[in-house]
Amino acid sequence: MNTTRRARLERNGWAVGDAAQFLNLDPQEAQFVEVKLALAAGVRQLREQRGMTQAALAQQLGSSQSRIAKMEAADQSVTVDLMMRSLLAIGATPGQIAKLIKRVETRRAA
Amino acid sequence: MNTTRRARLERNGWAVGDAAQFLNLDPQEAQFVEVKLALAAGVRQLREQRGMTQAALAQQLGSSQSRIAKMEAADQSVTVDLMMRSLLAIGATPGQIAKLIKRVETRRAA
DNA sequence: TATCTTTATGTCCAATATGACATAAAGTGA
DNA sequence: TCACTTTATGTCATATTGGACATAAAGATA
Numbered sequence: 023m024n025t026t027r028r029a030r031l032e033r034n035g036w037a038v039g040d041a042a043q044f045l046n047l048d049p050q051e052a053q054f055v056e057v058k059l060a061l062a063a064g065v066r067q068l069r070e071q072r073g074m075t076q077a078a079l080a081q082q083l084g085s086s087q088s089r090i091a092k093m094e095a096a097d098q099s100v101t102v103d104l105m106m107r108s109l110l111a112i113g114a115t116p117g118q119i120a121k122l123i124k125r126v127e128t129r130r131a132a
Numbered sequence: 133m134n135t136t137r138r139a140r141l142e143r144n145g146w147a148v149g150d151a152a153q154f155l156n157l158d159p160q161e162a163q164f165v166e167v168k169l170a171l172a173a174g175v176r177q178l179r180e181q182r183g184m185t186q187a188a189l190a191q192q193l194g195s196s197q198s199r200i201a202k203m204e205a206a207d208q209s210v211t212v213d214l215m216m217r218s219l220l221a222i223g224a225t226p227g228q229i230a231k232l233i234k235r236v237e238t239r240r241a242a
Numbered sequence: 243t244a245t246c247t248t249t250a251t252g253t254c255c256a257a258t259a260t261g262a263c264a265t266a267a268a269g270t271g272a
Numbered sequence: 273t274c275a276c277t278t279t280a281t282g283t284c285a286t287a288t289t290g291g292a293c294a295t296a297a298a299g300a301t302a
Binding site: 123 | 226
């Protein structure tokens, strides 16, 4: 978000910030959420890259379409464990997963 | 393990391999376990680096000493979620966590 | 050795996550 | 528009995880 847009919104009474501010998360829980978001995005990206539907991925994982949808939405009911397993099942390497997580850190600086 | 030792063991009927072979894990589940082991090691390392006991860390996390012990042992009853939260609570950055995971990949090549 | 501290292991049950299912919503092409 | 595919959302029962507690085992210090 650029500076003028932010300023305009704030003038009009909008609280402009990230999920952490909105939800009043302490910083480390906020970071945890960001990690989950990053992994969720990774799952979606890899799945689409492979031209798979959520249903197809669900079948490969022995899960269900609805759970995949929740996973890609980083729903609070899905664990990082499931995301990790999914990423590995899709063929992501630990290095790729690491990259997803590493980006969380720098995102704040951007 | 060096080559001659391996050869000697195998001559004597020992199956020489890693945890994956021993437990008959498929490769991606094996990798998942390795990720957990790496994170577990990270927790222990950071905790000791800070001169904390498991009990002290447990208190900081609102958990219990036994759970910390299990976490550091990468017990199957502890999730990656708990490890991640713990690492972040100890002050690990996403970048550091990423590094732990990234190392899993290259370990195989070593 | 004995005592104290720390860590490991096993079990309980309340809290949470899971796959499954139904169904709504959104997207796609005729 | 309609039909079809894909994704999103809500709920449920079963399974798994969590903190807690007891206690064993291992370390440290005298």
